[in-house]
Amino acid sequence: MTADDLDGQQPEAIAFSHERQVPQPVTSWSYRNCREARAAGAAPLYRGQPGYGPHMDGDSDGIACEPYSR
Template sequence: MSFLVLACVLIAVDGDTLRCDQELIRLIGIDAPELPGHCRDGRDCAPGDPLESKRALEVLARGTASIDRQGRDIYGRTLARVQVGGVDLSCAQLAGGHAIYRADWDQFGLVGTDCGIAKPPQAASAPPSARRARPVSAPKAAVTGWSYRNCAEARRAGAAPLRRGEPGYGAHMDGDGDGIACEPFRR
């Protein structure tokens, strides 16, 4: 992966989108709560406090940024991995509970793998450049200090079932106390 150091001030638009001058940058692999009025009827929006999610991204975005552009979405936003001060912003938003992981928005599963959320993809499925170098992610301790709010959120993120000690696990989701949360059936 090649990273480009940006010469702009990053401004958080919401919990998963940044502005760099005229460019809108959408962090891949995550979905943050929508700002008031943005979650239309029938849309499955990420749970949580959208203003807190945006504030967290504002704090994380301070400093020298690196961007790994991966394409554009249907709205014309740049889809990218962004690091500030060596911290992957997608991983940090997940670790802080300010966003949920979306495997369907993580083409090669690298965000899930680097953030400790998902199993690594098969080596043949990732592009050669992605296999050689991985972006620096949030510290492991930070990633394991959060849990999904409920099993529905964990399932939407593609993380269920979760085992005790894995990122995203919470005892409140393990009804039978066997160390496996959000299992398809209870034993």
Template sequence: MTATVAGPTATATVTVQQTVPGPTATVTLPPLPARTVTVKAPQATVSAPAPLVRSTQTAKPKRTTAPPADVYYANCSEVRAAGKAPLYTGDPGYASHLDRDHDGVACE
């Protein structure tokens, strides 16, 4: 029990707490209905794996203008002076005497 007195006029607060034993109640609820969830299967996609190594070969550039008909270089110094080095097999002015290792590329 708690009693409170305040000021010239008396005010009393009384709190009483008591537990009384008594009957208990049991509540039974019906089970919840089952839920059905449908999940769509993912679509399989097949893709080719990316190459691990890239090709390092470069294509020979194509000529956009017609080459001069008769081009002759006596040596690689002339080819370089003309700004045409290196020469490839089939290029105007290519000759086997300019290709020292005979690999198809002259004045390397």
């Protein structure tokens, strides 16, 4: 049996990714607005954190209720 014969008997290669996929937790609630989040001392909020809501992330960068620019 040759090396080519053995290679032909091998199962198809499986591509593995070295990049680890970390699932984002799903939150079932969010603050109504940034004023409410700031009053609770929770701002800024990051995507995946409890209380985060995309409606508070105006630029869709994953950070809601960012500090005011001065």
